Amino acid sequence: SQQGEEDPQALSIQEGENATMNCSYKTSINNLQWYRQNSGRGLVHLILIRSNEREKHSGRLRVTLDTSKKSSSLLITASRAADTASYFCATTKGGGNKLTFGTGTQLKVEL
Amino acid sequence: DAGVIQSPRHEVTEMGQEVTLRCKPISGHNSLFWYRQTMMRGLELLIYFNNNVPIDDSGMPEDRFSAKMPNASFSTLKIQPSEPRDSAVYFCASGGTGGSGTTSQTYNEQFFGPGTRLTVL
Numbered sequence: 001s002q003q004g005e006e007d008p009q010a011l012s013i014q015e016g017e018n019a020t021m022n023c024s025y026k027t028s029i030n031n032l033q034w035y036r037q038n039s040g041r042g043l044v045h046l047i048l049i050r051s052n053e054r055e056k057h058s059g060r061l062r063v064t065l066d067t068s069k070k071s072s073s074l075l076i077t078a079s080r081a082a083d084t085a086s087y088f089c090a091t092t093k094g095g096g097n098k099l100t101f102g103t104g105t106q107l108k109v110e111l
Numbered sequence: 112d113a114g115v116i117q118s119p120r121h122e123v124t125e126m127g128q129e130v131t132l133r134c135k136p137i138s139g140h141n142s143l144f145w146y147r148q149t150m151m152r153g154l155e156l157l158i159y160f161n162n163n164v165p166i167d168d169s170g171m172p173e174d175r176f177s178a179k180m181p182n183a184s185f186s187t188l189k190i191q192p193s194e195p196r197d198s199a200v201y202f203c204a205s206g207g208t209g210g211s212g213t214t215s216q217t218y219n220e221q222f223f224g225p226g227t228r229l230t231v232l
Binding site: 031033041043045048088092097098100102103104 | 154159166202204206219221223224225226
């Protein structure tokens, strides 16, 4: 079963609005990462947050991590049509670099 | 850097045929990962290598699947014989420690190739 479960499965918003996606996981982690996948393409790394961090920013992205609740959220501010994609969280645990991916959120940003 | 290179990009074959997917990781990366993505099962890790050695192949579905990494710049994923349920997009990704000259950097993120879309009829 997937380590990470994203919520919602699908999200449709208007350009300029903020988009929030959530990820829950089951076991303790080393770090949590978010990836984007455009239709028909490979995944692209967006941001990484370590288990001892609570919040991280990168451009229009904001990631939070709550290890007590085993959850993370990805906020995309001022969304654009080009942000339309699927977004996946992925976790690593222990000292390895094996990633376990969640089920993904399909984001559609409409003009 | 050209990124992770996969070939072929598309493969259509008939049930029972052998399929070989190829991957060239980013130079200097010492970890290589093979994933399979389907609508039903999402993104699944099949196998990964560190320094050309298979570390975890627990995701390989059956003996029909095999993967090799003969050197740091090349890996193959072979399916034989192929079945219609193997139809999926197969991704290769690389990561680990990379760098040039006297500098090195540990990458926690993975860099994905464009994928191979496999259709088994």
